[in-house]
Amino acid sequence: MQVSVTEAKGQLTELVRRAAAGDEVVITRHGHPAVRLVPIKPIKNEADRRDLILAVRQSALKRRRAGETAARSQDFLYDDDGLPE
Secondary structure (H helix, E strand, O other): OEEEHHHHHHHHHHHHHHHHOOOOEEEEEOOEEEEEEOOOOOOOOHHHHHHHHHHHHHHHHHHOOOOOOHHHOOHHHEOOOOOEO
C-alpha cells in the first residue's frame, strides 16, 4: 500500500496497525517512495541483544569521519589566553 505524506497524517493510527499486522506500508513524497513502515521484532534473549548493540556500534565506527573534534572546531576564534580575537 502506498500513501502520500498528506494522506498519512490523517491515517497514521490505521497505517501503523496495518504495518504491525504485516502489510507493507510505503509513504510517498511528491509521488516518490520516501519511507516504509515496518514492525519492530522484539529481541527475546540477552545474547541477541548484545549482538545487535555490537553491530550498531561497529556500523557507527565505519561512518565516523576523520577530522577535528568538536572541542577544537572553534579554536581559531580565541587567542592563546582564551580570549576572543
